[in-house]
Amino acid sequence: MPKLFGPTVINTMTLSNRFVRSATWEGMATADGACTPKLTALLVNLAKGGVGLIVTGHAYVRQDGQAGPWQLGVYKDELVPGLQAMTDAVHAGGGKVVMQLNHAGIFADPELAGQAPLAPSRVGGFAGAPPKEMTIKDIDGMVRPFASQREGLRRPGLTASKSTLLTAFFSVSFSHQFSTIVRMNTAELSRIGQELLCKCSRRSGRQ
Numbered sequence: 001m002p003k004l005f006g007p008t009v010i011n012t013m014t015l016s017n018r019f020v021r022s023a024t025w026e027g028m029a030t031a032d033g034a035c036t037p038k039l040t041a042l043l044v045n046l047a048k049g050g051v052g053l054i055v056t057g058h059a060y061v062r063q064d065g066q067a068g069p070w071q072l073g074v075y076k077d078e079l080v081p082g083l084q085a086m087t088d089a090v091h092a093g094g095g096k097v098v099m100q101l102n103h104a105g106i107f108a109d110p111e112l113a114g115q116a117p118l119a120p121s122r123v124g125g126f127a128g129a130p131p132k133e134m135t136i137k138d139i140d141g142m143v144r145p146f147a148s149q150r151e152g153l154r155r156p157g158l159t160a161s162k163s164t165l166l167t168a169f170f171s172v173s174f175s176h177q178f179s180t181i182v183r184m185n186t187a188e189l190s191r192i193g194q195e196l197l198c199k200c201s202r203r204s205g206r207q
């Protein structure tokens with residue numbers, strides 16, 4: 001199977017093979033989201049074991065988007081040196097690593113996040129506490145944490161994205177007929193995703 005074991009390229013990133021470790025919350029960060037030597041050792045072990053690309057567990061881009069304890073965070077500059085050291089160690093082990101940027105949205109832990117979970121609508125049955133329906137201002141305010149954290153990651157050489165919060169906007173389960181989202185037209189609805197993509201790709205690093 002030469003394709004599976006041979007090098008491959010994703011945009012500007014060269015991988016030694018096509019094996020990818022799917023994003024997995026490891027619960028090995030500190031209480032405030034910093035990367036630890038234990039988490040670094042785990043990821044280096046994967047790289048040395050032959051995984052071409054590692055996707056980190058989801059990392060919260062804003063404190064109100066934290067889903068669980070000991071989750072990796074990327075919401076303040078002080079967290080970057082730990083991520084840089086981890087990335088350098090994974091590269092030295094022969095692997096590449098991308099960080100899964102996330103805001104947990106309705107699945108944020110209200111105690112850790114310090115407020116009610118954010119959602120497109122006040123839907124019940126998903127969150128640990130009644131969610132707050134996001135306003136247009138809340139939605140606009142969400143672009144920057146994703147885009148600026150990507151910018152902060154240029155040095156470490158980590159890039160990736162997903163968002164539980166953003167995908168909720170495109171789900172009928174999370175947005176019902178009385179919500180802000182339904183009062184937006186299709187162009188407005190897709191604008192937050194488009195803005196994010198534009199800002200992130202302008203600012204992202206090359207490896």
Ligand SMILES: Cc1cc2nc3c(=O)[nH]c(=O)nc-3n(C[C@H](O)[C@H](O)[C@H](O)COP(=O)(O)O)c2cc1C
Nearest residue numbers: 021022023024025026055056057058059100102162
């Ligand atoms: C313990 C655990 C933690 C996970 N954490 C994440 C995560 O942080 N982000 C994510 O997108 N998926 C997460 N997943 C989902 C996995 O990345 C993967 O998609 C899922 O386990 C299905 O893969 P499989 O079909 O190979 O089992 C997690 C799964 C497990 C079991």
